[in-house]
Amino acid sequence: MNRIRWGILGTGNIARQFAKGLALLPDADLVAVGSREQATAVAFANHYHIPHAHASYEALAKDAHVDVVYVATPHVFHLANSLLCLEHGKAVLCEKPFTINKRQAEAVFNRARQKNLFVMEAMWTIFFPAMAAVRQLIQGGTLGDVRLVTADFGYRAALDPHGRHFNPALGGGALLDVGIYPLALAQMIYGPPARISSMAHLGETGVDEQAAITLGYEGGKMAVLHTAVRTETPHEAVIMGTDGRIRIHAPWWQPSQFTLTRPGQADQVMNIPYAGNGYQYEATAVMACLRDAKTQHDLMPWSTTLSLQETMDTVRAQWGLHYPGET
Numbered sequence: 001m002n003r004i005r006w007g008i009l010g011t012g013n014i015a016r017q018f019a020k021g022l023a024l025l026p027d028a029d030l031v032a033v034g035s036r037e038q039a040t041a042v043a044f045a046n047h048y049h050i051p052h053a054h055a056s057y058e059a060l061a062k063d064a065h066v067d068v069v070y071v072a073t074p075h076v077f078h079l080a081n082s083l084l085c086l087e088h089g090k091a092v093l094c095e096k097p098f099t100i101n102k103r104q105a106e107a108v109f110n111r112a113r114q115k116n117l118f119v120m121e122a123m124w125t126i127f128f129p130a131m132a133a134v135r136q137l138i139q140g141g142t143l144g145d146v147r148l149v150t151a152d153f154g155y156r157a158a159l160d161p162h163g164r165h166f167n168p169a170l171g172g173g174a175l176l177d178v179g180i181y182p183l184a185l186a187q188m189i190y191g192p193p194a195r196i197s198s199m200a201h202l203g204e205t206g207v208d209e210q211a212a213i214t215l216g217y218e219g220g221k222m223a224v225l226h227t228a229v230r231t232e233t234p235h236e237a238v239i240m241g242t243d244g245r246i247r248i249h250a251p252w253w254q255p256s257q258f259t260l261t262r263p264g265q266a267d268q269v270m271n272i273p274y275a276g277n278g279y280q281y282e283a284t285a286v287m288a289c290l291r292d293a294k295t296q297h298d299l300m301p302w303s304t305t306l307s308l309q310e311t312m313d314t315v316r317a318q319w320g321l322h323y324p325g326e327t
Contacts, residue, residue, distance in 0.1 A: 004287040007032040007052075007060050007090070009081055010072035011044040014095055018070050019048045021279025028283060034060025057081060061088040068118070068286060071095055074164050075171035076323070079104040082119070086111045091118040093286050096184075097176045100326055102309035109302045118295045120286060121305040123184050127281035130255035130272040131188075134239070134246055137260065138189065143241030147221055149189055151182035151237035153253055154210065154228030159203075165229050166205045169324050172229075173207030175200075175312055179227030181253045183308055185237055186215055186223035192307040194218055200319045203230070213315060254278055 006028055008015050015033075022028050030050050035041035038055035045053035054060040060069065061084045068091035071081045078099050085092050086108070098121040099105045112119040125131060138146060154174065157165045164170045165177065186193070195216030203209040210228035217223075226233065235250040244262035248255050260268040274281070289297050296302055316322070 003027050003029055004290055005029045005031045005065055005067045006283075007034065007063060007066035007069045008044075008072055009034045009057050009060055009069050009085070011035045011040050012072060015044070015070070015072035016048075017277055018072060018279045018283075019044075019050075021277050021281075022283055023048070024276045024280045025283060025287075028280075028287065031065045032060055032063045057084060061085045061090055066090055068093060068290060070122070070283075075100055075176050076169070079108060082108045083111055086115055086117055086119070089115065089117070091286070091290060093120050093122050093282070095122045097121075097171075097180050097312070098305045098309065100171055100176070100323055101313050102306055105302075105306055105309045109306070112295060112302075116295060118286070118289050119302070120282075120289075120297050120300050121308075122282055123180075123300050124279055124282045125181060125184065125253045125255070126188055126299055127285050128255050128272075128274055128278055129281070130248070130258060130270070130274070133270060133272055134248065134255075134258060135188070137246065138239065138241075142244060142260070142262075143239065143246065144243030146189055146239060146241040148240040149186055149223040149238070150225070150240075151185050151223070151252065152226045152233040153178040153181045153235060154226065154231050154233035156232045157229045159230070161205050166203065166207055166209075168206050171323055172205065173209070173321070174211055174227040174229045175208050175315060177229065179208075179211060179213070179225070180308060180312065182223075182225035182227060182237070183213070183215075183311055185252075186225065187304060187308055187311075189239060190215075190217045190221060190223065193223070193311060196311060196314050196318075198315045198318050200315075200321070202319065202321065206321070208319060208321060211315075211319075215311070 032052035041053035193215035200208040200211035237252040
């Protein structure tokens, strides 16, 4: 598999961003796109010079020209869309959150296991060069014992009860949309939490408009996280250890710069730029796995996604937030 042939399922903003990132990879071919309407698929295909435009997701999943599909639809459709692609023998990179809950994620991974196919949640942040440098510093002991992590991701969206940000039927709310980013950072550093405490404001549509989450780990380690869809936050993350700290500058979830602070030393500002919009890094990771016949990536294995889904399930249960038709 010298070249990897991609299909994109969905034609929204995230699909467009991924197409732009993929264009930077000389060994990736974007060969197909699927939409629910022919006109939308054709317009997307024409804009990104894609040879095959499909008027249904099933037609994309059946396309013999495609090796792997990027699922770029809203959260509530990820289960059905991922299973459809797997059923037709396609590897899957599914946009975060992977599914609405852990039970759905398990269904996807069980099918992938049966079909011996690659699947990964598209947590693009952890594949950036700057985040790789952060991991290297932590693993190398530069910070000593990491004791506390703080991170936020919040923005102010216009209140539209029918839009994806606020509609319960579309999995609306801050947690699944952007709260998963701080959770994924804590997961990357600590692993699964031992204790979870949270509080949320549920707005007039019943979804979480802002929330605070505290995660506890063995030995007293903690992560303090917050997220919102009605409040703009600083978009910074700080990783604090016994021998120093790292502040990842805004926007930390699309990182290119961080400051390393250690006692008795001058601050070091690390500039680690990324190419394009950064989506190509997760695509490169996927393609490496496909060439090695792997079904999971070491940085984002199925166990990590399941842990994140379980944490979000627990948090929502604490709030009493249940989505219509949730299975």
